[in-house]
Amino acid sequence: MKQILNSVIILVLSVFIISCDKDEDNExxxxxxxxxxxxxxxxxxxxxNEQKAKILHFTEDGKVTIENGExxxxxxKVGNTESSSYEYYTYRGSPSELMPVNLKFASCGKEYSVGVKDLKLTLKRPGLEEEVFEKSEFTTD
Known part of the structure; x- marks a missing residue:
């Protein structure tokens, strides 16, 4: 009887171990x-009531600077400038499905939803209204 019980326990544990697969939902x-x-x-x-511009500047090496904002x-915030590194990524929901695109500023430590389409960048921070930036040829060189 003890052998049968041990065999059943080993069988159940084996099924649990085999059925556990790597969790790829959040890759x-x-x-x-x-x-x-x-x-x-x-x-x-x-x-x-003067017209001002909030400017985001993204560089190839993963740096971002904001002028006149946070x-x-x-x-x-007129006159304010902040810089940080950033990550641009998504998550894989299933082997063939990607989820919405995210942006993470290292200085904030939070994920923000971002979309780039037709020379417009939409940035959505949780709990705040989305901001829509337009691509510019502006340079500071």
Missing amino acids: KVMLDNKDLIGYWVLNFKDDS LCSNNN
């Missing part, structure tokens, strides 16, 4: 950042 897939590279502008009016919020 991170890094994306080519070529669509992000460059300057992105969002126009706004400051407290004195990386971790939608705040417009």
Whole structure:
């Protein structure tokens, strides 16, 4: 009887071990950042009703700078400049399905939803309104 019980336990454990597969639901897939590279502008009016521009600048080496704003919020802050590294990625939902694209600024440590289409970059921070930046030929060189 003891041998049968041991055999059943071993069989059940074997089934659990074999049926456990690597969890690929959250496999991170890094994306080519070529669509992000460059300057992105969002126009706004400051407290004195003057037209200003919030500028995101993404570089090929994984760096981002924001002028007249904050990386971790939608705040417009004239004269403020922040820099950070960034990751541009998605997750694999199933072997053939990729989920929405994410952007993560190292200085914030949070994932933000991002989309790039038709020279527009849409940045959505959780709990805040989305911001839509337009691609610019602007350079500081």
